[in-house]
Amino acid sequence: MLYFASGMTKELSTEEQFAMLFAHIGYLQSEIDRLKERLAKYENPKNSKNSSKPPSSDFPKQQKTQSLRESSGKKPGGQSGHEGTTLKMVSTPDIIEDHSPFYCTCCGEDLSSEPGLFSGRRQVIDIPPIVPIVTEHQLFDKRCKCGHMNKASYPMGVTAPVSYRENSRL
Secondary structure: OEEOOOOOEEOOOHHHHHHHHHHHHHHHHHHHHHHHHHHHHHHOOOOOOOOOOOHHHOOOOOOOOOOOOOOOOOOOOOOOOOOOOOOOOOOOOOOOOOOOOOEOOOOOOEOOOOOOOOOOOOOOOOOOOOOOOOOOOOOOEEEOOOOOEEEOOOOOOOOOOOOOOOOOOO
């Protein structure tokens, strides 16, 4: 039976019903294909990071994760009234370099014989470079009075011509 909007009904033959069902199945299959195509765009989207697309074509823009911290109401950085800390000068530096002017910047007079007045100091801390300590293990063979040749062996852990040791000795 086929129903119309006007309320009328019409009997259809089996062949007509099959034809209508096949037509409807074809329509539904095309709709499924269209929706799958739309969905594929979101399942594995191509963007500038995983393809050769330019960054301007990335859509939608991915939002950065928001911080879960709650605002304290204070401005970032050191707060007013907080006394900061800095590196402290050492009382006995390893090297002291004196810096004095050699001539007057106004008239050009030689100042090398004039005494200087101390006006300030600053210290620079140099961290020495890390230098590897290389230990070479040399083996020697020794012959006993009885004629037997005694062969030395490498210490435990020395298994390759060149290798790194754990820092157990430091």
